[in-house]
Amino acid sequence: MGRTPCCEKMGLKKGPWTAEEDEILVSYINKNGGHGSWRSLPKLAGLLRCGKSCRLRWTNYLRPDIKRGPFTVEEEKLIIQLHGILGNRWAAIASQLPGRTDNEIKNLWNTHLKKRLICMGLDPQTHQPAGSSRNPKDKAHAGSNSTRHMAQWESARLEAEARLSRESASFGSKTDSDYFLRIWNSEVGESFRGVHKSANNNMKSSSESPISVGSYSNKCGSVSATSNHVGSSTFLKEDFDSSCSSELQDSSDTSLQLLLDFPMNNDMSFLE
DNA sequence: AAAACATACAACCGCACTTAA
DNA sequence: CTTAAGTGCGGTTGTATGTTT
Numbered sequence: 001m002g003r004t005p006c007c008e009k010m011g012l013k014k015g016p017w018t019a020e021e022d023e024i025l026v027s028y029i030n031k032n033g034g035h036g037s038w039r040s041l042p043k044l045a046g047l048l049r050c051g052k053s054c055r056l057r058w059t060n061y062l063r064p065d066i067k068r069g070p071f072t073v074e075e076e077k078l079i080i081q082l083h084g085i086l087g088n089r090w091a092a093i094a095s096q097l098p099g100r101t102d103n104e105i106k107n108l109w110n111t112h113l114k115k116r117l118i119c120m121g122l123d124p125q126t127h128q129p130a131g132s133s134r135n136p137k138d139k140a141h142a143g144s145n146s147t148r149h150m151a152q153w154e155s156a157r158l159e160a161e162a163r164l165s166r167e168s169a170s171f172g173s174k175t176d177s178d179y180f181l182r183i184w185n186s187e188v189g190e191s192f193r194g195v196h197k198s199a200n201n202n203m204k205s206s207s208e209s210p211i212s213v214g215s216y217s218n219k220c221g222s223v224s225a226t227s228n229h230v231g232s233s234t235f236l237k238e239d240f241d242s243s244c245s246s247e248l249q250d251s252s253d254t255s256l257q258l259l260l261d262f263p264m265n266n267d268m269s270f271l272e
Numbered sequence: 273a274a275a276a277c278a279t280a281c282a283a284c285c286g287c288a289c290t291t292a293a
Numbered sequence: 294c295t296t297a298a299g300t301g302c303g304g305t306t307g308t309a310t311g312t313t314t
Contacts, residue, residue, distance in 0.1 A: 016282070016308080039299065055300075056283065091302060102302070107281055110304095 013048045017057050021047060025054055026062050060103045067099025071108055079105055080113055084127040 013021075028045035029035050035058065036044075038051035047054060060066075071079075075097055082093040090102035090109075097105065114124040121129055 014284075037299075052285090052300085053283075059301095060282075088303065103282075106303075111280055 012042075012050050012053075014053070017061075021049070022057070022062055025058060029058065056103075060101045065099055066101065071100075075100070076108070076113060079109065080117070083109065083113075087125070 024045055024047055025041075028041065035041055035055070038055045041047075041051055041054050042049045045054075049057075078097065079093060082096055086092050088106075090106045094100050094102040094105050109124075117124040117127070123129070
């Protein structure tokens with residue numbers, strides 16, 4: 001159907017935003033209690049930018065709730081975990097990291113995290129050991145990782161719900177279970193359930209489960225325990241030695257560990 | 273000191289999806 | 294139902310900055 005350009009291209013500015021432009025955009029949005037129509041915003045605000053550019057600048061940089069500064073180790077771990085589940089769905093991943101934008105996460109992934117996975121000998125797309133899916137058949141197979149994983153998710157969800165109802169009277173603080181349910185009920189879980197739906201008919205019980213999350217954590221555990229060629233991948237030692245072997249310090253670590261250590265054989269004893 | 277190279281990140285582009293007429 | 298506008302998203306590029314030679 002052929003899209004028309006979002007704006008007249010002639011005479012509109014491109015490239016980096018100036019402080020003046022930022023100020024105009026921010027004050028316009030503040031004054032009007034929102035951006036309204038992005039398309040008409042530049043004209044109304046007096047900016048020589050297209051609406052798309054304004055939206056991008058606002059959502060990725062000027063929004064007041066944006067958390068700037070370096071990513072924490074926990075955030076990086078979470079991104080890797082979520083990427084294993086969701087793939088390159090940056091917006092969905094960003095929705096689990098308050099104050100972080102999809103663009104920021106995408107940049108982090110492309111500049112740091114992807115390399116780390118490669119250094120660890122993992123395929124950054126499938127989170128499988130590199131070279132394990134050279135067979136073209138495996139390419140199609142890779143798409144079913146989440147399919148195989150969904151039974152575990154579903155089981156874990158049911159377990160968590162049951163456990164939560166048991167514990168709800170005695171716990172006021174965050175537990176593994178409620179964190180799991182929070183994810184399950186979030187966009188991530190929603191996305192996963194979407195996969196579940198579409199793949200439901202193809203679902204077969206599988207004894208082995210080389211799913212992304214499970215195999216990833218296992219790989220990390222074994223690598224950090226045995227690898228002699230860590231080299232530049234300090235990530236392995238610093239992040240995963242601590243996360244895989246030391247005491248968990250807080251609920252977020254615990255929650256992450258829940259995902260990292262997701263069992264590969266439907267053994268849900270970790271929930272007990 | 274300067275050129276070459278590498279890295280990080282903001283911004284752009286185009287496609288896909290949603291919604292309203 | 295069809296069509297086009299509006300918006301969101303992911304891939305990619307351009308440029309500023311840092312590092313190495």
